[in-house]
Amino acid sequence: MTILRSVALFALAAVAEIGGAWLVWQGIREHRGLLWVGAGVVALGLYGLVATLQPDANFGRILAAYGGVFVAGSLLWGMVVDGFRPDRFDVTGALVCLVGVAVIMYAPRSA
Template identity: 80%
Template sequence: MTIAKSVALFVLAAVAEIGGAWLVWQGWREHRGLWWIAAGVLALGAYGFVATFQPDPHFGRILAAYGGIFVAGSLVWGMIADGFRPDRWDILGAAVCLAGVAVIMYAPRNAS
């Protein structure tokens, strides 16, 4: 498994899932309409497929690690799309999550 490929897939998954959720939010909460919601639903569906391309074959491991990517990515998305300013605790929490991703996905394992 190449780490670069795995990280790229995690980033793509985050863009699809967080972007899709944001589009639904905009369509519903910000009254931008059904087209925004429909685009969000399509993006969320795409997210479901992106994870299947991860080189690791274990669903539980992929989704557990992706949780950390989602946390950090959500903060970044909020900064870019909504002007959110994370505080030091947000940043520390995201760093802890990303450390968890590194341990779950990229720690050396015995082949079994």
């Protein structure tokens, strides 16, 4: 159950951070206005909150692992929201990152 909770928190954090960054991008680069930027800032703050809910207490480990989730999630976001089509190298890189996440977060450790 702990791994499922952790994976769900990583997914929620990815939506908050990637979505927040996308909203800021839309507000500034696509000239949609400060309301979009403000919503993005709020979402980015929520990302920071969600990251603290991970069961592991090591900040560096959580953020390092989240980096891999961010890579894969960003490609997925681009596909769903912006019509981006990743090539085989994008997909391979994302899979390597997710394997890294699994090793960092879920490898058995001695107490």
